Amino acid sequence: MLIGNKDIVTGMLVDVETTGLSPKQDEMIEIGILLFRYNQAADEFLEIEEKHSYLREPQSSGALANYPFAQRVHGIPFEAVQGQAFEDERVQEAFAKADFAMAHNASFDRSFICTMYPEAAELRWHCTVRHIPWKEYGFSNSKLLYLVQQHGLGSSQTHRALDDVMQLHALLQCKNEDEESYLKAALSRRPMGKYGEKKTGYRRFGTR
16 A cells, blocks of 8 residues: 555655663664655655754763763764754654654664654654564564675664664665565555554563
8 A cells, every 4th residue: 555645755764873772761862864755656766855964962861871881882972962952943844744754673763753752753654674574585684784784785884873874775775586675565564553552452471
């Protein structure tokens, strides 16, 4: 089924760097956003519309305390974010333009984004880890760097938000055995449930 019953849609790829793993205690310190046009009827990538990258200084005492540990992952010195802030209006405008949002391990990125920008919860979200059957395609794991390397798209990962988004954009244009793009494969799956909604039904203990 086509998104919005139209051929050409605007997709948003997003990635964040944070001070830790909990959106309740930690904060975003970098966000990378890419808006692109996609002909979903023809499975054709069109032009990139916008690219944004912003840094921000964390405000809470917990996030500030966690910064030295998080820096070991993202490598962004505190001096780089000190005094910086996201351009909220431009970020929110990007959300308004997008027909869908996508991230690699989207449950993580979405939780931080929706904590700061609740309107992002209204977007149709897809996860490029969960919604693309990488193991069925013959890949041993779904880590972004591994997939980028396996497709000859690069040999390293900077763990900077916009760099990761650009690598993901290139990866999604690659095709599976059925000659459909990975993006099409992801969009064919049911999107993530709305952020903040409680799941219904029973869950067995010890399962994930």
